[in-house]
Amino acid sequence: MKEKFAGWDTLFLQYLKRDLKKIIVWVLGLGLFSAAFVPAFEEIAKGQGLLGMYETLLNPAMIAMVGPTPIEAAVDYTLGAMYAHEMLLFCGLFAMVVAALHVISHTRKEEDLGLTELVRSFQIGRQANSLAVMMEILFINVILALFIGGVMMSFGVDTISVEGSFLFGASIGMAGILGAGIALVMAQIMPASSGATGSALGIIGLLYIVRAGTDVSNVDLSMINPLGWTYLTYPFTENNWIPLIFALIFSLMMMVIAFRLEGARDMGSGYLPEREGRESAKKSLLSVRGLFIKINKGVMISWLIAFVIMGAAYGSIYGDMQTFLGSNEVMKDMFTHSGISIEESFTGTIMMVMMSLVSILPIAIVNKLFSEESRLHLSQLYATKVTRGQFYWTSIGLAVFAGLAGILLAAGSLGGTAIASMGDKLTMDIFDFLAAGFNFLPSVLFFTSLAALALGWAPKLGKVVYIYLAYSFLLNYFGSILDLPEWFSKTAIQSWIPKMPIEEFDALIFIMITVISIVLMILGYLGYKRRDMIEGA
Amino acid sequence: MKEIITIQGLEKNFGKFQALSDVNFTVNAGEVVGFIGPNGSGKSTTIRILLGIIHRDAGNAKIFGKDVWKESIEIHKRISYVPGDVTLWGSLTGGEIIDLFLKLHGRGDKQKRDYLIKRFELDPKKKAKGYSKGNRQKVGLIAALSTDSDLYIFDEPTSGLDPLMEAIFQEEVEKIKEAGKSILLSSHILSEVERLADKVVIIRQGKIVETGTLDELRHLTRSTVTLATEGDVAEMAGINGVFDFKQKDNQATFSADNQYINDILMEASKLGVKKFESVPPTLEDLFMRHYEG
Ligand SMILES: Nc1ncnc2c1ncn2[C@@H]1O[C@H](COP(=O)(O)OP(=O)(O)OP(=O)(O)O)[C@@H](O)[C@H]1O
Numbered sequence: 119m120k121e122k123f124a125g126w127d128t129l130f131l132q133y134l135k136r137d138l139k140k141i142i143v144w145v146l147g148l149g150l151f152s153a154a155f156v157p158a159f160e161e162i163a164k165g166q167g168l169l170g171m172y173e174t175l176l177n178p179a180m181i182a183m184v185g186p187t188p189i190e191a192a193v194d195y196t197l198g199a200m201y202a203h204e205m206l207l208f209c210g211l212f213a214m215v216v217a218a219l220h221v222i223s224h225t226r227k228e229e230d231l232g233l234t235e236l237v238r239s240f241q242i243g244r245q246a247n248s249l250a251v252m253m254e255i256l257f258i259n260v261i262l263a264l265f266i267g268g269v270m271m272s273f274g275v276d277t278i279s280v281e282g283s284f285l286f287g288a289s290i291g292m293a294g295i296l297g298a299g300i301a302l303v304m305a306q307i308m309p310a311s312s313g314a315t316g317s318a319l320g321i322i323g324l325l326y327i328v329r330a331g332t333d334v335s336n337v338d339l340s341m342i343n344p345l346g347w348t349y350l351t352y353p354f355t356e357n358n359w360i361p362l363i364f365a366l367i368f369s370l371m372m373m374v375i376a377f378r379l380e381g382a383r384d385m386g387s388g389y390l391p392e393r394e395g396r397e398s399a400k401k402s403l404l405s406v407r408g409l410f411i412k413i414n415k416g417v418m419i420s421w422l423i424a425f426v427i428m429g430a431a432y433g434s435i436y437g438d439m440q441t442f443l444g445s446n447e448v449m450k451d452m453f454t455h456s457g458i459s460i461e462e463s464f465t466g467t468i469m470m471v472m473m474s475l476v477s478i479l480p481i482a483i484v485n486k487l488f489s490e491e492s493r494l495h496l497s498q499l500y501a502t503k504v505t506r507g508q509f510y511w512t513s514i515g516l517a518v519f520a521g522l523a524g525i526l527l528a529a530g531s532l533g534g535t536a537i538a539s540m541g542d543k544l545t546m547d548i549f550d551f552l553a554a555g556f557n558f559l560p561s562v563l564f565f566t567s568l569a570a571l572a573l574g575w576a577p578k579l580g581k582v583v584y585i586y587l588a589y590s591f592l593l594n595y596f597g598s599i600l601d602l603p604e605w606f607s608k609t610a611i612q613s614w615i616p617k618m619p620i621e622e623f624d625a626l627i628f629i630m631i632t633v634i635s636i637v638l639m640i641l642g643y644l645g646y647k648r649r650d651m652i653e654g655a
Numbered sequence: 656m657k658e659i660i661t662i663q664g665l666e667k668n669f670g671k672f673q674a675l676s677d678v679n680f681t682v683n684a685g686e687v688v689g690f691i692g693p694n695g696s697g698k699s700t701t702i703r704i705l706l707g708i709i710h711r712d713a714g715n716a717k718i719f720g721k722d723v724w725k726e727s728i729e730i731h732k733r734i735s736y737v738p739g740d741v742t743l744w745g746s747l748t749g750g751e752i753i754d755l756f757l758k759l760h761g762r763g764d765k766q767k768r769d770y771l772i773k774r775f776e777l778d779p780k781k782k783a784k785g786y787s788k789g790n791r792q793k794v795g796l797i798a799a800l801s802t803d804s805d806l807y808i809f810d811e812p813t814s815g816l817d818p819l820m821e822a823i824f825q826e827e828v829e830k831i832k833e834a835g836k837s838i839l840l841s842s843h844i845l846s847e848v849e850r851l852a853d854k855v856v857i858i859r860q861g862k863i864v865e866t867g868t869l870d871e872l873r874h875l876t877r878s879t880v881t882l883a884t885e886g887d888v889a890e891m892a893g894i895n896g897v898f899d900f901k902q903k904d905n906q907a908t909f910s911a912d913n914q915y916i917n918d919i920l921m922e923a924s925k926l927g928v929k930k931f932e933s934v935p936p937t938l939e940d941l942f943m944r945h946y947e948g
């Protein structure tokens with residue numbers, strides 16, 4: 119037993135040293151993001167702010183996004199309660215993702231690159247690496263938790279108690295450890311690092327969506343969701359430490375499972391077997407389009423499935439909405455006054471969220487062309503009669519197709535499930551849902567075209583498009599909570615688009631953004647046609 | 656003679672770094688040209704310009720009399736290329752990748768493909784992520800060799816191949832040569848191109864430093880010989896064609912002009928040879944000598 123882990127401490131110290139910069143950015147970035155918005159929230163809370171917020175956040179669409187609060191009366195909704203309600207789930211999710219990516223980059227990815235082999239040839243046990251990485255994660259997240267707690271406490275706000283602050287920090291730290299545990303198991307099961315990353319993020323996404331459903335319908339059910347163990351601690355209100363204990367036990371179990379799996383497999387392989395390949399190619403592969411479909415297939419299918427699940431999860435919430443309204447007079451009044459149904463309001467908000475996520479897929483497909491280029495996969499094909507235009511427009515075409523399919527599946531699955539769960543009581547039919555979804559087509563095209571522009575002129579910036587997407591998403595996410603100036607909200611492309619079905623379809627905007635996107639794609643092509651292909655170096 | 660490739664005054668900068676400063680050479684119809692130079696000298700860069708993968712900053716480059724950048728697609732219909740570093744899609748098999756290349760190239764020969772797969776002992780059913788470096792190289796070579804082109808460009812084609820496979824490659828290239836095709840073959844080992852090349856072009860730090868037939872370059876090629884004799888090995892120092900003579904006990908190491916190798920052997924055998932090893936000239940030796948004179 120000891121032998122297997124021999125040398126883990128050496129590796130552990132090595133990692134701390136090597137990752138020092140990353141750890142500092144991680145702890146400071148995530149820590150400040152989680153803790154430092156207290157003054158901003160104080161602003162919001164002024165006057166009637168807390169009351170208004172309480173009502174806004176009781177909307178099921180909001181609960182589906184940010185999570186529930188244990189508070190039952192507006193008067194009890196303190197600054198601390200609001201802060202935890204709006205921030206904790208999101209920050210925890212963030213911590214989970216970062217930790218999962220870190221674990222995979224130190225385990226499976228290094229193994230794929232052959233680095234592990236090198237390390238293992240020294241006097242290092244078979245499983246020392248995994249243990250070292252988990253210890254590093256533990257170390258980072260403990261620091262992160264303490265840092266967050268310390269920063270929050272330092273603001274000296276009455277309702278942000280010391281216990282609450284550290285519980286808030288600990289919940290986020292625990293989320294990181296949970297994410298790491300899940301990732302470590304996936305790193306053993308999957309045959310390669312890309313699969314491990316995809317499946318770990320997929321599971322985290324799934325947990326998020328499942329909890330959206332259970333939070334609205336029955337919060338108790340969220341208690342059997344690992345992601346639930348982070349935000350259900352309810353810092354500043356109930357200060358419940360018990361979920362963290364569940365999370366710790368669960369993480370330990372994940373680690374034990376991962377170590378078992380790792381101990382029993384060969385280095386460089388996974389548990390899901392490789393299939394025997396074909397001696398010669400199928401006709402469908404033999405074209406640029408066939409090839410691009412083939413190399414993007416995995417990503418496309420997994421995202422499209424994710425969209426369907428996401429739509430279904432949000433759709434299932436519809437059935438509970440009326441019950442929800444029945445129990446809440448304030449909300450009921452609000453909706454009767456404004457003349458829009460709670461379902462319509464929910465659809466408008468959720469559609470924006472889903473369409474932001476749908477945009478990820480086309481960006482990934484466009485960026486794929488550059489990653490193929492820099493990995494030298496296309497070198498030999500450049501010297502055939504295939505033109506650069508074919509490479510470029512095939513990628514763009516595939517991306518646009520994936521975007522359309524994504525919208526159709528996400529909106530269709532949301533509508534389908536909503537109708538199934540409500541029956542005749544729902545005032546919208548499936549076409550209303552599809553219209554609300556395709557209404558966002560210009561924004562999906564816009565993100566695609568930004569990636570295309572980068573591909574043509576500055577391919578290394580392709581990843582920046584994701585950052586803009588995340589930025590736009592956050593702006594919209596917090597935009598509905600915070601009162602942002604108009605011009606600031608408008609820096610997110612989705613803000614230009616009316617939220618159907620609450621708002622009217624705007625043909626001018628629809629056409630304008632679409633045309634701009636097409637122009638950007640053509641500009642990107644002009645760059646792609648004339649630039650040097652970047653190979654290695 | 657018809658010129659297939661014509662390069663004049665070619666220059667290429669990567670930012671401030673000048674990768675090519677003055678490249679001139681031609682490849683004629685039916686000719687095999689060895690393009691040699693040390694690591695980083697600009698071989699791959701020149702080839703990438705020829706293929707229209709990157710721009711040139713100055714000079715002219717034509718293939719079949721057409722501009723390599725503007726008319727690249729016309730050119731590509733009649734050429735085949737194997738990059739120096741063959742990387743493949745891990746999820747496709749070698750067989751699928753070869754088929755894809757042949758289809759996109761447009762003039763592939765299915766029978767030749769099957770023949771070459773056997774000849775190179777490649778397992779075409781294996782997913783590419785399971786291939787070794789040499790096997791990946793084979794995939795690239797089989798794909799290029801199974802097309803019917805007028806010009807073949809190979810960038811360090813035998814890197815990673817074992818000697819047996821290297822020999823097979825040379826045989827296959829010889830067949831193409833006999834069929835009257837033109838071939839540009841880059842390498843950093845002279846001996847690798849020696850057997851096939853009619854002409855050798857030597858590049859160093861982005862400049863062509865020597866061009867000529869092998870005969871013309873013969874004065875540049877010397878082997879490094881290690882010789883141990885029963886008699887006094889020092890006598891070898893004075894013989895024609897022996898340079899850089901160094902002696903340790905009764906063992907000597909020296910460079911030998913290949914054209915005098917017969918004389919040298921005769922002299923050596925008079926002294927009673929106990930050991931004779933000859934290493935073909937490496938490119939560095941060649942350059943050293945090139946700058947000596
Ligand atoms: N895209 C690029 N960006 C910057 N520098 C480059 C780029 N491509 C090549 N270089 C530089 O240009 C020089 C020539 O490189 P090139 O690949 O042509 O050499 P080579 O002769 O093929 O060498 P080798 O035998 O190692 O393959 C090298 O110094 C290399 O670092």
Ligand SMILES: [Mg+2]
Nearest residue numbers: 698699739810
């Ligand atoms: Mg090279």
